[in-house]
Each structure stands twice: as C-alpha cells, then as structure tokens.
Amino acid sequence: MLELRNVTTAYDQIVALKAVSLEVKASEVTCLLGANGAGKSTLINTISGLLKPKSGELSFEGRAITGMRASRIAGLGIVQVPEGRGIFQQMTVHENLLMGAHLRKDSAGVQRDVERHFERFPRLAERRNQKAGVMSGGEQQMLAIARALMAQPRLLLLDEPSMGLAPLMVEDVFRAVREIAAEDVTILLVEQNARLALEISDRAYVLQNGEIALSGSARELMESDTIKDAYLGAA
Amino acid sequence: MMYNIRLTILIPIGYGREDKGNLWPALDTLARDCPERHAKPRVFPAEWRSSAGRRKTREEFLMFTKLAGAPARLGRNVIGLSVAGLIAAASGPAAAQEASSTIETADLGAVYALTGPVAIYSTTIQNALKMALEDVNGMDGPKLDIALEDDRSNKNDAINVYQKFIQRDQKLLIFGPLIGSQTFAAAPLAQRAGVPVMLTSVATPGVTDIGDYIFRTSVESATIIPSTVEAAVDKLGIETVAQIYTNDDQFSIGEYEAFDGALTENGVEILGVETIRTGDVDFSAQLTKIKSLDPDAIVISSQGEESVGLMTQARELGIDAVFLGGNAFNSSGVLKDAGEAMENAMSATPWFASQENEANLEFVKRYREMFDADPDWLAAQTYDAVMIVKQAVDAAGITPDDGVADARTKLRDALAAIETYDGVLGKIEFTDNGDPVVPGAVLQVKNGKHELVE
Amino acid sequence: MIAQQIINALSQGAYYALFASGLTLIFGVLDILNLAHGAIFMWGALMSWFLMAEMGMGFFPALAISVVACGVIGILLDRAAFKPLRDRAAGHLPPLVSSLAVSFILVNLAERFFGTRVVRFPSDAVPFSGTLELGDVRLPMLQVALMCVSVVLMFALWYMVERTKVGRSIRALQENPDVARLMGVDVERTIAWMFVVASALAGVAGVFLGVAYNSASPYMGHWIDLKGFAVIILGGMGSIPGAVLGGLLIAFAETATVVYLSSDYRDAAAFVVLMAMLLIKPSGLLGSSREVRA
Numbered sequence: 001m002l003e004l005r006n007v008t009t010a011y012d013q014i015v016a017l018k019a020v021s022l023e024v025k026a027s028e029v030t031c032l033l034g035a036n037g038a039g040k041s042t043l044i045n046t047i048s049g050l051l052k053p054k055s056g057e058l059s060f061e062g063r064a065i066t067g068m069r070a071s072r073i074a075g076l077g078i079v080q081v082p083e084g085r086g087i088f089q090q091m092t093v094h095e096n097l098l099m100g101a102h103l104r105k106d107s108a109g110v111q112r113d114v115e116r117h118f119e120r121f122p123r124l125a126e127r128r129n130q131k132a133g134v135m136s137g138g139e140q141q142m143l144a145i146a147r148a149l150m151a152q153p154r155l156l157l158l159d160e161p162s163m164g165l166a167p168l169m170v171e172d173v174f175r176a177v178r179e180i181a182a183e184d185v186t187i188l189l190v191e192q193n194a195r196l197a198l199e200i201s202d203r204a205y206v207l208q209n210g211e212i213a214l215s216g217s218a219r220e221l222m223e224s225d226t227i228k229d230a231y232l233g234a235a
Numbered sequence: 236m237m238y239n240i241r242l243t244i245l246i247p248i249g250y251g252r253e254d255k256g257n258l259w260p261a262l263d264t265l266a267r268d269c270p271e272r273h274a275k276p277r278v279f280p281a282e283w284r285s286s287a288g289r290r291k292t293r294e295e296f297l298m299f300t301k302l303a304g305a306p307a308r309l310g311r312n313v314i315g316l317s318v319a320g321l322i323a324a325a326s327g328p329a330a331a332q333e334a335s336s337t338i339e340t341a342d343l344g345a346v347y348a349l350t351g352p353v354a355i356y357s358t359t360i361q362n363a364l365k366m367a368l369e370d371v372n373g374m375d376g377p378k379l380d381i382a383l384e385d386d387r388s389n390k391n392d393a394i395n396v397y398q399k400f401i402q403r404d405q406k407l408l409i410f411g412p413l414i415g416s417q418t419f420a421a422a423p424l425a426q427r428a429g430v431p432v433m434l435t436s437v438a439t440p441g442v443t444d445i446g447d448y449i450f451r452t453s454v455e456s457a458t459i460i461p462s463t464v465e466a467a468v469d470k471l472g473i474e475t476v477a478q479i480y481t482n483d484d485q486f487s488i489g490e491y492e493a494f495d496g497a498l499t500e501n502g503v504e505i506l507g508v509e510t511i512r513t514g515d516v517d518f519s520a521q522l523t524k525i526k527s528l529d530p531d532a533i534v535i536s537s538q539g540e541e542s543v544g545l546m547t548q549a550r551e552l553g554i555d556a557v558f559l560g561g562n563a564f565n566s567s568g569v570l571k572d573a574g575e576a577m578e579n580a581m582s583a584t585p586w587f588a589s590q591e592n593e594a595n596l597e598f599v600k601r602y603r604e605m606f607d608a609d610p611d612w613l614a615a616q617t618y619d620a621v622m623i624v625k626q627a628v629d630a631a632g633i634t635p636d637d638g639v640a641d642a643r644t645k646l647r648d649a650l651a652a653i654e655t656y657d658g659v660l661g662k663i664e665f666t667d668n669g670d671p672v673v674p675g676a677v678l679q680v681k682n683g684k685h686e687l688v689e
Numbered sequence: 690m691i692a693q694q695i696i697n698a699l700s701q702g703a704y705y706a707l708f709a710s711g712l713t714l715i716f717g718v719l720d721i722l723n724l725a726h727g728a729i730f731m732w733g734a735l736m737s738w739f740l741m742a743e744m745g746m747g748f749f750p751a752l753a754i755s756v757v758a759c760g761v762i763g764i765l766l767d768r769a770a771f772k773p774l775r776d777r778a779a780g781h782l783p784p785l786v787s788s789l790a791v792s793f794i795l796v797n798l799a800e801r802f803f804g805t806r807v808v809r810f811p812s813d814a815v816p817f818s819g820t821l822e823l824g825d826v827r828l829p830m831l832q833v834a835l836m837c838v839s840v841v842l843m844f845a846l847w848y849m850v851e852r853t854k855v856g857r858s859i860r861a862l863q864e865n866p867d868v869a870r871l872m873g874v875d876v877e878r879t880i881a882w883m884f885v886v887a888s889a890l891a892g893v894a895g896v897f898l899g900v901a902y903n904s905a906s907p908y909m910g911h912w913i914d915l916k917g918f919a920v921i922i923l924g925g926m927g928s929i930p931g932a933v934l935g936g937l938l939i940a941f942a943e944t945a946t947v948v949y950l951s952s953d954y955r956d957a958a959a960f961v962v963l964m965a966m967l968l969i970k971p972s973g974l975l976g977s978s979r980e981v982r983a
Contacts, residue, residue, distance in 0.1 A: 074873035
C-alpha cells in the first residue's frame with residue numbers, strides 16, 4: 001500500500017534519514033521501533049509531506065507522492081496522529097473532530113461519524129463543547145485518534161500514542177488502536193514501548209541512526225535477541 | 236612660482252559626523268582652487284585620535300592648527316574653518332591674477348516640497364519661479380539659472396538636496412525650503428558652508444536667526460497677526476475666544492503665540508486652548524469642549540488641511556462662532572474646501588491680489604495670462620525674492636575667476652546691502668536680521684470670497 | 690457635553706476597531722505585524738474618492754469596488770511581501786521589513802495616481818448627509834452609518850472565524866500550522882482568504898473615514914497604523930473581540946484626556962493605557978497567553 005524506496009531526509013545539513021526503504025501492506029499493522037532521535041518522527045513527517053525528502057521515492061497505492069503537499073497527501077487518505085497529539089487546544093472537542101473531517105464534503109456523513117466517535121469515546125461526548133485544552137493527556141490522545149478517524153483514513157500514521165500517558169491510559173489507547181485495526185484500517189505505528197507495539201503489529205522495522213537496522217514480522221522480531229536486549233529490557 | 240604643499244588633515248573625534256562629511260568636499264575645493272601652475276596640494280587625511288578627554292583633545296587640536304599656521308575656531312564648524320584657512324594659504328598666489336569681467340550666469344538652486352503633505356503650497360511658487368526667471372533673463376547683466384529639486388515635504392530630503400547644492404553642484408544661493416521645520420534642519424548647513432539662502436515661503440519666527448547668510452521675503456505671521464485681532468475686535472466686536480492650534484508644527488506654534496500676545500494686548504478673554512497634531516482628522520473631542528465654552532470666536536493656528544477639518548467639523552457640531560486664522564486662511568484652496576463653514580472668517584495677509592501698487596497689477600495680470608489661475612501670497616513673495624536676488628547678483632560683481640566661496644560671500648554681502656525693495660508685495664523694508672516688513676492687509680470671507688477689510 | 694463626547698469616542702472607536710480587526714487577524718495567524726495595513730486603508734479611501742469624484746459613481750458602487758480592490762491588493766501584498774519569506778521560513782523581522790517596503794510602494798503609487806494633496810469628496814455623492822440632533826447632541830448620519838456598519842462587520846467577522854469552516858481553518862493555522870496541514874488545510878489558500886478579508890475591512894474603514902471627515906491623502910495611513918498596533922496589543926494580539934474592546938478603550942481614553950486633562954496629551958493617552966496594560970497583563974485584555982512555539 002505504502003512504499004518507500006531509498007528515502008533520505010535532512011534538516012539543513014544534518015541527515016536524519018539515510019536511504020530508508022520500507023513497505024506498509026494493506027490491512028496490516030506495521031510498527032516502527034527505535035530509540036529517541038533514531039529518525040522515527042522524521043520518517044512519519046516525510047510520509048505526511050510535512051518534510052520533503054532529499055532523494056528517494058514514496059508511493060501510495062501505486063501512485064507517486066514524493067514531494068506532494070501535506071494537504072494533498074491528507075486528501076489521499078494518509079492521516080497522521082502527530083506526536084504529542086497536536087490537538088487544537090483553543091477549539092472545542094466537537095470542533096477538533098470537524099477539523100479531522102476538513103476535506104470531506106458529505107456533511108450528513110460527517111455528522112453521523114461525529115456521533116459514532118462520541119459513542120466509542122464517551123469521555124469525549126461529555127466534553128463535547130469544552131475547550132480541548134482542558135482535558136487530560138489520555139483524553140486528548142483519544143481525541144487525536146478520533147479526529148484522525150473522522151478523515152476516513154486508508155492509512156493511519158500513529159506517532160508515539162503512548163507518550164506521556166499513565167500506564168492505565170496507555171492500555172486504553174492500545175485497546176483503541178487494536179479496535180481500529182480490526183476495522184480494516186491500515187496502520188503504521190511508531191512506538192518506543194516495543195513490547196506493546198509488537199504485540200499488536202503484523203510487521204516491524206527497527207530504525208537506528210536514520211537507517212533501517214532490522215525488519216521482519218512482529219513475531220520474528222519479538223524473538224530476536226537484539227530486540228530483547230535493546231528494547232524489551234533484559235528480563 | 237611652484238609650491239608643493241603637503242597637507243595632513245586631522246579629524247578630531249567628537250565633532251560630529253556632519254563635520255567629517257563636510258571635509259571631503261572642502262578638500263575637493265582645495266584641489267580645484269589651486270591651479271596646477273601655482274600649487275598642487277597633496278592631501279593625506281588621517282584620523283586624529285586622542286586617548287585623553289575631550290578638553291585635552293580641543294587643546295591639542297588648537298596647538299596643531301597653530302603649528303600648521305592655519306586659523307582655527309572652536310565650535311562645530313572648526314574643520315570647515317581650518318580647511319578654509321588652509322585653502323586661503325595654499326591659493327594665495329592664484330588671487331594675484333588680473334581682474335576680469337563679471338560672470339555670465341549665476342548658478343542657483345531651489346528646493347521645495349513638490350510632493351508630500353505640504354506640496355499643496357508649492358504650485359504657485361513653481362509658477363512664480365518660472366515667471367520671474369523669464370523676466371530676469373530678459374534683463375541686462377548676469378543671467379540666473381535655478382535648478383529646482385523636490386524634498387518630498389520632509390526634513391531629511393531637504394538636507395540631502397542642500398548638501399548636493401552646497402558641495403557637488405557649487406550653487407551660489409539656495410531658494411527654499413518651503414516650511415520652517417525643514418529650514419531649521421537644512422539652512423544651518425548653508426550657514427556653516429557660507430552659502431546664502433533666500434526663503435520665499437517660511438513665515439516661522441526665528442529662521443533668520445540661524446545666521447547672517449539667511450534671508451527671506453516671506454513675512455513672519457507674528458508681524459501681521461495683531462492686525463487680525465484688532466480688526467476682529469473693531470469690526471466684529473469679539474470679546475471672548477477659544478484657541479486651537481497644531482502643537483507639533485513650528486509654524487503653527489509661532490502663529491498661536493503671536494495670537495496669544497495680540498489677544499491679551501487687545502483685552503480679549505481667552506476661554507480655553509486646545510491642541511491638535513499634524514495629520515489628525517478627528518477633532519470632535521476638542522471642538523465639543525470648545526462648544527461648551529461658547530466663545531465669540533475660535534482662533535485657528537494650523538496648516539491648511541487641519542484648518543479645513545476644524546472649521547467643517549465645528550459647524551457639524553453646531554458651533555456658530557466666527558473663525559480667526561493665520562496664513563492658512565489666505566489660501567484659495569482652504570477657502571474652497573472649507574466652503575460655507577468659513578464664512579465671515581478673518582485673517583491677515585502680507586499680500587492680496589487686488590493690491591493696487593503697479594508691480595502687483597502687472598504681476599497679477601501676467602500670472603493669470605501665463606497660468607490661467609490666480610496667484611497667492613507665496614507666488615508674490617517668491618517673485619519678489621527672485622527679483623531681489625537678481626539685483627544682488629548685478630551688484631555683487633562676481634568674476635569668473637572668483638572661487639565659489641568668494642562668489643558666495645560677495646552675493647551675501649550684496650543681499651545684506653539691500654535695505655528696501657519696491658516690488659509686488661509693495662514697499663518691503665528689511666530689518667537688520669533680514670526679515671521683511673510689509674504693509675499687509677486683513678481679509679474677511681464674504682459669500683465665499685476673500686474681501687479686504689477697510 | 691458629556692453625552693456628545695461619549696458619541697465622539699464611540700464613533701472614533703468604531704474606526705479603530707474596524708481597522709485593527711484585520712491587523713489582529715493577520716497577526717493571529719502569521720505572528721507578524723502587517724505594516725502595509727494602513728496603506729491599504731488609504732487606497733480604499735482614495736480609490737472611492739476617485740470613483741466618486743472623477744468617475745461620477747455613487748457611494749455604494751464606489752464602496753463595493755474599492756473594498757473588492759482592497760481585497761485584491763491584500764492578496765498581492767501577501768504574494769509579494771510575505772509568501773516568499775514564509776517559504777524560506779525567514780523569521781519575524783524580514784516580513785516586517787518587507788511589509789514596510791510594500792507600504793512605501795503603495796504610498797508612492799497613490800502619490801502618482803491620485804496626487805499628493807488632500808482630496809475632498811463631492812458632497813452630492815455621499816448619502817446619509819445631515820445630522821441627527823438629540824437635544825444638544827449632534828450626530829452626523831455618516832457616523833451613525835459607520836457605527837452600524839462596524840457592528841455588522843465585526844459580528845460577521847466573528848461569525849466567520851468562530852462558526853464557519855474557513856474560520857476554523859484560520860484558527861487551526863493560528864494554533865498549529867503543521868497539524869492543520871495534516872488535516873488537509875490548504876495553508877496558502879487560507880492565508881490568501883485571510884488577507885482578502887483583513888484588507889477588505891481596512892478598505893471599508895478607509896472609505897468611511899475618508900467620506901466622514903471629507904479628507905483623503907496618500908499619507909492618511911500613517912497615523913492609523915500606529916493606533917492600530919496600540920489597539921491590538923491592548924486588546925490582545927490575535928483576538929477580534931479584543932480589537933473591538935481595545936479600539937473603544939483607546940478612543941475613550943483619548944477623549945477623556947481631552948476632556949479632563951489637556952488635548953496636549955491626547956496621543957500619549959493611548960500609549961499610557963497601553964503601557965499600563967502591558968505591566969498588568971502583558972497578553973492584553975482578551976489575549977490568551979499563547980505558548981511559545983519552538
């Protein structure tokens with residue numbers, strides 16, 4: 001579904017991604033592991049079009065998306081839940097959901113989906129007309145995911161959804177991700193919590209210093225000694 | 236005789252940037268004024284620094300100039316003077332040349348606001364310059380050439396044009412600029428460089444105090460404003476007034492102060508004083524306050540645009556007091572724009588179109604023929620100014636061999652020697668300071684027209 | 690007399706609000722002071738004068754054409770002064786300087802096209818002539834019209850920003866431009882739209898002010914620029930209700946200074962209020978203390 005071939009991205013002179021090749025298969029959950037500063041968010045933002053690659057090619061469903069504007073990539077169905085959630089704090093919860101549906105033209109469908117997401121996340125329904133900024137981190141993460149779903153994504157990019165959340169909330173978030181995956185949405189998940197990520201993933205890549213260090217099925221990587229030592233803790 | 240003079244010019248720190256700026260043109264002059272056959276100075280400028288304090292620096296500089304045998308005077312123009320002294324020393328032999336006949340053309344400069352906020356006043360001035368030049372150049376004696384440049388109504392451009400006229404273009408005299416604030420900024424440059432200035436529109440007090448190179452044909456408001464107040468008391472029976480003036484414009488402040496003195500002298504009670512700023516358009520707060528004072532008259536000391544706004548808005552607020560004003564009230568543009576609001580308004584003018592002296596009758600007739608429009612007092616002042624300068628050029632006897640500095644001095648002296656002049660304005664008498672005193676008259680607006688108050 | 694002064698302050702405040710709302714809209718999203726806002730305001734006034742006095746148009750067609758033209762100038766302004774710098778992520782100072790450059794160009798062009806003098810509007814072209822008299826209070830109908838127009842436009846602007854999709858996009862850009870992009874917001878189109886709206890508002894203010902005080906010149910934008918900045922800082926940068934409140938507050942402060950102190954301090958009054966505000970609440974009356982983005 002999504003394919004990256006030899007993608008290199010740099011900030012000014014500093015190369016953050018070096019010739020990364022990667023594939024996300026339809027209806028699968030693919031996860032991207034790596035330490036802080038390994039280039040995970042750079043990769044996600046390159047896919048979304050917020051960053052332009054220096055070289056290499058990206059294609060989505062057979063169509064080249066290299067260098068395309070972020071708003072157009074969003075229009076193709078690649079929707080990101082950004083790191084740190086990126087909800088619009090000054091807007092109400094309801095308005096945040098509507099922002100997710102920015103490119104949709106079917107207002108009746110949008111209305112229906114809003115109600116659907118309020119059913120799925122009852123905490124959000126309670127706060128429908130409150131400023132999103134006053135909610136807790138976990139609630140904001142739920143809102144960020146719901147907002148992305150409002151766009152009817154074909155590929156959902158999740159950047160560190162567990163970051164800064166209490167353990168209980170992390171579980172809630174991953175439960176939600178699992179549910180979404182079950183609804184046949186393709187997911188690319190970036191996570192530091194390797195164990196949780198691998199548990200719900202089909203396929204995994206490990207990014208190290210901007211390069212793909214390891215890849216394979218989630219099951220294979222779970223067994224790999226490197227992963228065990230580096231990311232799962234020497235338990 | 237062959238001199239080989241080697242000069243080292245030292246620039247003391249702390250005398251201001253403009254002094255340094257003046258040095259280079261002075262050196263150019265030095266090189267030009269010393270023809271090859273007599274002397275060719277070689278100039279080695281050097282920055283002269285002293286680690287000691289400022290007082291010490293001055294003493295050291297004095298000592299240096301003494302050693303160099305050049306005259307020096309402490310003050311802002313210390314450089315100009317010492318260099319001028321060196322020039323005199325270096326070009327001594329050149330002065331011994333035989334005298335020759337007078338120059339054919341005197342190169343003069345003029346700087347006025349051709350664009351910008353006060354450009355409203357410059358149209359008639361330009362016309363008058365054109366007409367006067369035509370007349371002057373039909374006469375015997377040296378011709379006048381006047382290069383006209385725009386200062387876009389601001390001080391900095393006026394300074395730039397002045398510097399260009401003084402240094403690069405070597406003009407013998409400068410006409411303008413248009414208004415007082417520009418003059419206070421630019422004219423000191425000419426005074427310092429020894430270039431005569433002829434002002435034809437500046438009615439602000441104090442401009443001729445800049446120095447003995449500053450002359451004008453423009454009449455200071457203060458000298459004619461008392462007649463406005465007298466007429467208002469006599470003819471209109473004014474007993475109380477409120478004053479309003481532009482407090483960031485030197486010209487308007489001058490008029491305000493002149494009114495203030497004249498009102499007090501004539502026993503008129505001043506109920507209140509309000510201020511506005513140049514460029515303001517809303518005067519409702521000040522005028523509402525004045526309305527509550529219910530004065531017989533409102534005295535306006537402002538430039539034209541603000542005067543129009545004040546009068547029309549006062550009427551909108553239901554104020555029916557009569558207006559007394561300064562120079563701006565004499566402008567035909569103000570009269571037209573203010574319309575009915577200005578009815579009965581009074582102002583004094585140094586000149587009016589129906590003045591019956593012969594020079595004026597001829598002037599008004601020719602002006603109307605040439606430009607298909609009416610002249611105003613600025614045109615009259617400018618026309619007389621060019622005529623006076625022509626008279627001075629004739630009298631100065633400047634020869635082609637005179638250096639530019641000498642020519643400028645001769646012209647200044649000739650101008651200073653003119654004590655009276657009978658021209659368009661009538662009989663002008665110049666004070667020792669170079670300010671004109673004219674008969675003048677008081678005008679009142681009747682049915683939308685200026686009429687003479689007898 | 691107090692009643693008259695309150696009316697004076699209200700109508701002055703209406704101009705300030707109308708002018709400053711566009712300024713604050715642009716500041717809110719782009720974090721830059723648009724120094725060409727006053728020049729566009731001036732173009733609105735002079736263009737409407739040209740259409741009425743030279744082309745013989747009526748007030749309303751002239752108003753409509755001038756306001757639309759101001760909107761177009763707004764887009765051109767963005768394309769010329771801001772977009773190239775935005776593409777290069779040039780920071781805050783370069784756009785400030787380039788908008789200043791555009792304002793000079795606009796003033797110079799106006800000098801060429803309309804001349805440098807203060808122009809007067811033909812009295813027959815202006816509707817709402819006459820004065821409303823309520824006891825001792827005089828209220829020119831034009832001022833009444835302007836106050837009504839201001840209220841309607843401020844409400845329309847508020848509605849647009851708070852209740853429409855375009856407004857939501859503008860607010861999204863204001864808060865987090867990257868996430869707005871991820872949601873599919875076309876940044877350039879939204880910014881262009883914003884410049885149209887802001888500049889059209891400046892145009893409306895220009896036309897009404899020109900007609901009401903029967904005076905327009907290429908230099909009329911200078912003083913209102915400064916007042917506009919004071920208004921939006923006082924009201925809270927980026928806040929439209931803040932611009933309205935700030936405009937009224939400054940107008941009242943100025944009038945009160947004339948009434949109770951002296952007109953000498955009229956201009957200082959606005960800035961004294963402003964400085965007091967900055968000491969008490971630096972984010973302004975209705976400004977949210979926005980997080981500093983890296």
